[in-house]
Amino acid sequence: MAGALRKTMAYLGLSEDEGDYVDELDVPRHEEPAAAEARPEREEPRAQVTPMRVVPAPEPVEHDLRRISTVHPATYNEARVIGEAFRDGTPVIMNLTGMSETEAKRMVDFSAGLVFGLHGSIERVTNRVFLLSPASVEVASDSGQPETGPGRLFNQS
Secondary structure (H helix, E strand, O other): OHHHHHHHHHHOOOOOOOOOOOOOOOOOOOOOHHHHHHOOOOOOOOOOOOOOOOOOOOOOOOOOOOOOEEEOOOOHHHHHHHHHHHHOOOOEEEEOOOOOHHHHHHHHHHHHHHHHHOOOEEEEEEOOEEEEEOOOOOOOOOOOOOOOOOOOOOOOO
8 A cells, every 4th residue: 555655646746756656658558560450440429410400580570559468466476477468569557556565576677677688668657557568569758758768777766
């Protein structure tokens, strides 16, 4: 055991080499030339490559704007209803008057992320009522300037 430790320390340069240590990598292999030539070269196995398929972007769909969804969520669990309606291109009026303040803030944060991800807009109608508009819908405001627009996030304060 002491010999193995001494050899390891010498190999790592932590002690003097006593000369009896032989590096396995430096020892040449003695192979008969005929045996080496008779053996076929092994090729590395190659993995199957799946070609990438380019999928064209979907055509913009004009949605029927005669329908607007109105949602009165009581808990944050109903965020999915809002998200599915908005994702389908339907404007959503979200009335948060029946929710606690912390859950209402979570719902507004969810909605702000939703409209940001789908390039829509969110506008406050009253204190706890919001309008989520898809990108294909333009909402005119009283001041003439949109409260939120592309590249702007909704501020809850």
